[in-house]
Amino acid sequence: MESHGLKTVYIAFASDAFRNGFLDNQYTQLLQLQDENEPKFVLQVATLFLEDSEKLLNELRGILDKQDVDFEKLDACVRKLIGSSASIGAKRIKNTCLAFHNCCKEGSKEGCLKCLQHLAQERLLVKSKLETLFKLEKWILAAGASVPVLSQ
Amino acid sequence: MAVDAEAQFHVLAVDDSLMDRKLIERLLKTSSFQVTTVDSGSKALEVLGLKEDQTSTSALSPEHNEIEVNLVITDYCMPGMTGYDLLKKIKESSSLKDIPVVIMSSENVPSRINRCLEEGAEEFFLKPVQLSDMRRLRPHILKGKYKEQQLHQEENSNTNHIIVGSSNNNTMSNKRKAMDEEVLSERTRLRFSSSSLNVI
Numbered sequence: 294m295e296s297h298g299l300k301t302v303y304i305a306f307a308s309d310a311f312r313n314g315f316l317d318n319q320y321t322q323l324l325q326l327q328d329e330n331e332p333k334f335v336l337q338v339a340t341l342f343l344e345d346s347e348k349l350l351n352e353l354r355g356i357l358d359k360q361d362v363d364f365e366k367l368d369a370c371v372r373k374l375i376g377s378s379a380s381i382g383a384k385r386i387k388n389t390c391l392a393f394h395n396c397c398k399e400g401s402k403e404g405c406l407k408c409l410q411h412l413a414q415e416r417l418l419v420k421s422k423l424e425t426l427f428k429l430e431k432w433i434l435a436a437g438a439s440v441p442v443l444s445q
Numbered sequence: 446m447a448v449d450a451e452a453q454f455h456v457l458a459v460d461d462s463l464m465d466r467k468l469i470e471r472l473l474k475t476s477s478f479q480v481t482t483v484d485s486g487s488k489a490l491e492v493l494g495l496k497e498d499q500t501s502t503s504a505l506s507p508e509h510n511e512i513e514v515n516l517v518i519t520d521y522c523m524p525g526m527t528g529y530d531l532l533k534k535i536k537e538s539s540s541l542k543d544i545p546v547v548i549m550s551s552e553n554v555p556s557r558i559n560r561c562l563e564e565g566a567e568e569f570f571l572k573p574v575q576l577s578d579m580r581r582l583r584p585h586i587l588k589g590k591y592k593e594q595q596l597h598q599e600e601n602s603n604t605n606h607i608i609v610g611s612s613n614n615n616t617m618s619n620k621r622k623a624m625d626e627e628v629l630s631e632r633t634r635l636r637f638s639s640s641s642l643n644v645i
Binding site for chain 2: 319323325326338341342345372375380381
């Protein structure tokens with residue numbers, strides 16, 4: 294009974310996250326790679342992504358703090374974040390990075406600062422989505438049930 | 446002496462990002478490969494038994510752990526030695542040049558892709574790498590082994606043998622057909638100069 298409710302919430306929450314573009318099909322692919330041999334695979338990858346993205350955001354902040362902004366360096370950093378967000382399926386972050394990339398090409402410090410702020414917000418949003426998903430999974434498993442398979 | 450269709454092949458994966466190493470390792474293991482991951486080109490060369498300044502592996506260096514590697518898959522953008530640099534070193538080495546190398550990158554830069562293929566990379570995978578991409582690896586490994594066997598055949602100068610004496614000729618020719626189809630896929634540039642896919 295209890296697990297049924299949890300499963301429903303899990304599916305609804307995940308569907309919402311996908312619908313709003315926080316996560317995309319790449320995330321689903323990662324879930325499919327997870328099994329009893331590597332039950333924490335997605336959690337580990339997500340954790341690494343959140344760590345990497347935090348470091349990259351700090352790096353971006355540092356570059357933009359300078360009087361003379363090195364837009365090449367900035368762009369290289371943004372491209373790294375595009376790569377890792379694509380790897381986990383963090384679609385909105387990836388899209389924000391693409392806008393950031395354009396601002397770098399234009400050499401617009403103001404545009405870049407706005408993008409950075411936007412990125413920081415998006416990172417917190419996806420972090421919260423992921424944390425909730427993992428929490429729900431944990432509760433479902435604790436209730437002795439299995440986590441519903443998400444498909445796109 | 447047939448190549449066992451179910452043989453577990455060993456792939457060396459090179460990527461400076463821990464997250465990406467975790468991903469590629471999982472993809473490879475899920476596809477039944479044995480995996481070793483390293484975080485740099487220089488470490489990759491160590492695993493392959495080659496010091497950076499050597500061009501051939503030294504049989505006399507016992508401190509090197511030489512494991513047989515059937516394929517190298519490497520990220521392009523890495524600090525220090527790039528994937529391209531690593532590819533070059535492998536292809537320049539008399540002992541390692543026949544190991545198939547696949548390059549990965551999160552950026553779709555045609556000049557980069559061409560450069561790598563020109564230098565001898567078998568394939569170029571765009572990240573994020575997918576499970577379906579893993580299926581493209583086996584043919585490259587088998588192609589290399591088939592070449593090896595052909596060389597042995599010629600050395601033994603026994604012209605009555607078609608492919609491999611002992612077992613499953615059918616399996617081999619089916620595999621070869623699958624290899625042909627895979628090798629001729631659109632993402633791979635065709636390099637027939639050292640083709641060993643001729644029908645006997």
